[in-house]
Amino acid sequence: MPQRYFTELAYNGTRYCGWQVQPNGITVQEDLEKALSLLSREHIQLTGAGRTDSGVHASYFVAHFDAENEELDRPEFLRKLNGFLGSDIIIFSISKVAPEAHARFSAISRTYHYFINLRKDPFKHEISVFMNRQFDVELMNQACQVLFDYIDFTSFSKLHTDVKTNNCRIYQAEWKQSGHELVFTIKADRFLRNMVRAIVGTLLEVGLHKIDIAGVRKIIENKDRGAAGVSVPAHGLFLADIEYPEHIFKKPSQPCTS
Numbered sequence: 001m002p003q004r005y006f007t008e009l010a011y012n013g014t015r016y017c018g019w020q021v022q023p024n025g026i027t028v029q030e031d032l033e034k035a036l037s038l039l040s041r042e043h044i045q046l047t048g049a050g051r052t053d054s055g056v057h058a059s060y061f062v063a064h065f066d067a068e069n070e071e072l073d074r075p076e077f078l079r080k081l082n083g084f085l086g087s088d089i090i091i092f093s094i095s096k097v098a099p100e101a102h103a104r105f106s107a108i109s110r111t112y113h114y115f116i117n118l119r120k121d122p123f124k125h126e127i128s129v130f131m132n133r134q135f136d137v138e139l140m141n142q143a144c145q146v147l148f149d150y151i152d153f154t155s156f157s158k159l160h161t162d163v164k165t166n167n168c169r170i171y172q173a174e175w176k177q178s179g180h181e182l183v184f185t186i187k188a189d190r191f192l193r194n195m196v197r198a199i200v201g202t203l204l205e206v207g208l209h210k211i212d213i214a215g216v217r218k219i220i221e222n223k224d225r226g227a228a229g230v231s232v233p234a235h236g237l238f239l240a241d242i243e244y245p246e247h248i249f250k251k252p253s254q255p256c257t258s
Contacts, residue, residue: 055234070096140204187241
């Protein structure tokens with residue numbers, strides 16, 4: 001019986017058309033599957049914890065795969081794998097897990113960060129969005145509280161997706177400003193396609209006093225994507241954390257990166 005593995009990784013999504021394999025562009029999944037298959041000498045297929053869109057980054061991501069080789073969690077294999085991959089992907093760990101463990105369906109929460117720079121920064125233009133505006137951060141955080149009162153986020157979902165429900169439970173949503181950097185953090189049990197970028201776009205309009213708190217409620221309750229704010233650019237978005245029940249997967253305390 002094949003051994004199931006969880007792999008923890010991070011990637012800069014700038015040159016990728018997202019995580020998931022597709023016919024019209026290079027993806028993180030494709031690059032990683034090629035490397036794993038070559039080094040393990042067997043055909044490896046990955047299942048990711050989700051799919052990030054083109055240009056979106058992940059400072060923490062999890063995928064699982066099955067392999068006949070039961071020695072792929074050894075440090076020497078991890079070193080070879082990181083040496084083979086390009087500079088925009090790093091594998092933190094490869095761990096054996098139970099056959100029922102699933103990178104996507106076993107996850108109980110995911111956390112995203114969205115980064116905005118209020119001053120032009122030539123060193124962060126690929127990983128944050130420059131917006132030369134003055135935002136009312138306090139009002140944006142008041143609007144964040146509205147999100148906790150709802151579970152149906154159709155208004156923030158990409159249209160014509162194949163999901164069975166648009167219900168999500170949001171656990172955390174807040175803005176923090178440090179100097180010229182503005183960071184939005186959101187944590188939920190699941191996310192819809194384009195949901196975070198649409199929420200950020202809407203909250204930024206609140207911060208510019210174009211939408212008030214009552215308007216945010218109306219947008220959510222009307223379940224109309226056209227009423228919400230414009231989706232912000234992809235390159236400011238990071239998948240930052242994924243949580244699992246400890247009996248499914250306990251993160252290594254010190255992931256090996258060498």
